[in-house]
Amino acid sequence: MPTIGEAAVANRPLHFIWIIDKSGSMAIDGKMQSLNTAIKESIPEMVEIAKSNPFARMLIRTLTFSSGVAWELSEPTPVADFRWTDIEAEHQGLTYLGAALSELARELTKEKMGLRGYPPVLVLVTDGQASDNYKEGLAALKATDWGKRAVRIGIAIGRDADKQALTEFIGNPEYPVLHAGNPQTLAKYIRWASCTVSKSVTAPGSRPAENASPVGGQADGGGDVSDWVDPPAGDRNASVVPATSPSSTVGGMPAPPPAAGDDIW
Amino acid sequence: MFWPFSGKPRAVVDHEQSADANAVANASANTVPNAPEHSDSLAAQAWPEPVWRIVGESVRGASHIKDNKPNQDALLWKQVSANGSRNIIALADGHGSTRFFRSQRGSSFAVAVTAAILEQFLRDIPSPYNPSQCKHAAESFLPDMIVDAWLAAVAEDLACEPFRDDELSMVEDAEGAEQRNRLMRNPHKAYGSTLLAVVTHENFILGVQIGDGEIKAIMENGDVAEIVAEDPGNFANETASLSSERPQAKFRVAYHHLAGRPPVGLMITTDGYANAIETQKFDGVLREWIEGLRDEGIEKIQECMSGVLNHASQFGSGDDCTVAFVFRLNSDFSQWPTMVGQSPPSNSSDRGNVDPTDGPGVPSPSDSDVNRRSSAGEEPLG
Numbered sequence: 333m334p335t336i337g338e339a340a341v342a343n344r345p346l347h348f349i350w351i352i353d354k355s356g357s358m359a360i361d362g363k364m365q366s367l368n369t370a371i372k373e374s375i376p377e378m379v380e381i382a383k384s385n386p387f388a389r390m391l392i393r394t395l396t397f398s399s400g401v402a403w404e405l406s407e408p409t410p411v412a413d414f415r416w417t418d419i420e421a422e423h424q425g426l427t428y429l430g431a432a433l434s435e436l437a438r439e440l441t442k443e444k445m446g447l448r449g450y451p452p453v454l455v456l457v458t459d460g461q462a463s464d465n466y467k468e469g470l471a472a473l474k475a476t477d478w479g480k481r482a483v484r485i486g487i488a489i490g491r492d493a494d495k496q497a498l499t500e501f502i503g504n505p506e507y508p509v510l511h512a513g514n515p516q517t518l519a520k521y522i523r524w525a526s527c528t529v530s531k532s533v534t535a536p537g538s539r540p541a542e543n544a545s546p547v548g549g550q551a552d553g554g555g556d557v558s559d560w561v562d563p564p565a566g567d568r569n570a571s572v573v574p575a576t577s578p579s580s581t582v583g584g585m586p587a588p589p590p591a592a593g594d595d596i597w
Numbered sequence: 598m599f600w601p602f603s604g605k606p607r608a609v610v611d612h613e614q615s616a617d618a619n620a621v622a623n624a625s626a627n628t629v630p631n632a633p634e635h636s637d638s639l640a641a642q643a644w645p646e647p648v649w650r651i652v653g654e655s656v657r658g659a660s661h662i663k664d665n666k667p668n669q670d671a672l673l674w675k676q677v678s679a680n681g682s683r684n685i686i687a688l689a690d691g692h693g694s695t696r697f698f699r700s701q702r703g704s705s706f707a708v709a710v711t712a713a714i715l716e717q718f719l720r721d722i723p724s725p726y727n728p729s730q731c732k733h734a735a736e737s738f739l740p741d742m743i744v745d746a747w748l749a750a751v752a753e754d755l756a757c758e759p760f761r762d763d764e765l766s767m768v769e770d771a772e773g774a775e776q777r778n779r780l781m782r783n784p785h786k787a788y789g790s791t792l793l794a795v796v797t798h799e800n801f802i803l804g805v806q807i808g809d810g811e812i813k814a815i816m817e818n819g820d821v822a823e824i825v826a827e828d829p830g831n832f833a834n835e836t837a838s839l840s841s842e843r844p845q846a847k848f849r850v851a852y853h854h855l856a857g858r859p860p861v862g863l864m865i866t867t868d869g870y871a872n873a874i875e876t877q878k879f880d881g882v883l884r885e886w887i888e889g890l891r892d893e894g895i896e897k898i899q900e901c902m903s904g905v906l907n908h909a910s911q912f913g914s915g916d917d918c919t920v921a922f923v924f925r926l927n928s929d930f931s932q933w934p935t936m937v938g939q940s941p942p943s944n945s946s947d948r949g950n951v952d953p954t955d956g957p958g959v960p961s962p963s964d965s966d967v968n969r970r971s972s973a974g975e976e977p978l979g
């Protein structure tokens with residue numbers, strides 16, 4: 333019996349990228365330590381989720397930024413081989429978010445990422461205000477084919493985080509930033525972002541790119557064009573859900589867990 | 598129903614020329630009357646009239662089996678002429694999210710209405726040997742006709758069976774109340790589907806597509822060419838759809854005048870199979886299929902297709918996989934690339950040329966032979 337093409341069959345890559353702020357302020361009140369712990373504790377569940385989904389090959393990378401940008405893990409690494417190395421905050425380090433987003437833009441091209449992957453998951457965790465022009469980096473990121481379609485999640489640690497920048501990163505004002513005011517809430521959000529979101533993203537099959545449709549004209553079926561246009565045009569992230577959502581899901585993505593305990597950050 | 602093909606296409610009336618079919622069929626590209634400069638030709642030599650045979654299969658995706666969802670793809674083909682030169686093949690991929698809970702019907706409607714329209718196109722087009730008129734008629738009329746017919750089929754289905762409470766509750770539970778309300782305002786969205794279709798004719802190949810999936814040609818020298826150019830917007834699980842806003846504008850219609858040797862085969866596939874194959878190996882896999890059709894025969898490949906596609910879904914995309922091959926029996930494989938360790942065909946007659954009458958497993962063609970598959974193991978209908 334012919335086995336045509338079997339050697340070329342492969343599951344589809346899911347690129348998952350942590351974008352971690354390691355500026356000086358992350359050293360205060362144990363924020364960086366809590367983040368390291370939360371990510372480490374989420375790994376076993378990520379591994380289990382990856383095992384249970386043979387149709388996706390989860391590949392993880394870690395990008396950090398402070399007064400510069402560095403790939404802590406530059407090679408897309410299968411989740412089964414992923415080991416978290418604790419990140420240390422940089423003493424008096426600034427928050428070069430724009431530079432980090434520009435670096436991501438250089439990576440999220442069709443040339444480097446190929447064509448058959450699932451939409452990548454980008455999780456940005458920060459506690460501060462950008463020290464550079466983040467808008468420029470964000471524009472570059474959203475101009476890339478993969479960056480535009482990525483599932484972008486923004487987690488703000490503490491009250492001082494630049495929620496406006498995170499909101500713009502997420503790219504959909506309907507879905508606010510996840511605010512982590514204590515280690516327990518941070519751990520919940522990290523687990524949700526790394527496990528629940530990646531599981532949802534890897535549902536096979538396409539869906540209409542409605543927001544890529546030409547704007548205007550008569551809507552199908554006599555309805556309103558806006559009826560079906562979820563995210564803003566040119567910015568496809570529709571997967572981050574407000575913590576206050578009355579529904580258990582929004583847009584097919586399970587809602588994140590509610591915050592826990594009192595804020596200490 | 599208004600059939601524009603039954604009259605002269607507008608705007609090209611002045612260019613119409615009568616052409617003797619046989620004369621044109623044996624002519625080179627340069628001698629085809631009224632051939633437009635932008636007409637795409639797949640080859641440039643004298644050629645025998647193509648004798649095509651079709652194999653195809655659609656299997657339920659491994660993830661759909663796991664989630665107890667149906668196969669939402671549909672496949673239909675029809676041999677229109679007894680000699681096998683004229684065929685219609687249509688595939689469709691219904692969207693998989695919960696909100697598209699009737700996409701299985703949507704994809705079935707898509708292939709059915711498209712096949713009917715394309716058959717009418719083949720029957721009624723006034724000058725099938727005039728490239729510019731064929732191209733113009735296809736581009737000008739097919740998208741509107743297909744969309745109108747698909748929406749009419751959806752409307753009829755909704756009239757017969759309005760949304761049930763359990764269907765709407767399923768959407769609300771999975772995607773929220775607002776999504777349910779949106780569906781109520783635009784019920785045809787629940788039927789969302791892509792569409793890929795090919796028409797073969799002794800003088801041309803026509804591709805019609807909206808959304809993702811692949812329509813490729815494999816040439817006698819093993820090269821792979823696009824029948825319908827890719828839409829860069831169909832990427833990362835996003836696709837244009839029959840249920841999109843103004844879907845006519847998202848159709849890609851590609852007319853290829855056969856001015857030289859026709860391809861040895863055409864492959865039409867939904868994204869489930871394409872996503873299961875590593876991109877850089879895809880062309881090689883197409884050549885494997887062609888070699889299988891050449892060496893094993895049509896029937897053997899038809900028999901093994903469900904197994905091959907199930908493997909691709911299980912170990913690749915997880916999605917429904919639907920593939921059709923249009924294989925030219927009178928191909929010349931003398932220029933076919935030789936794999937390492939493989940003996941080249943000594944000449945085109947002992948291995949290269951496949952005789953439609955004595956090749957292994959060649960089914961007898963019959964006019965109006967319709968094949969339809971929508972899930973593994975189903976028998977063709979019609």
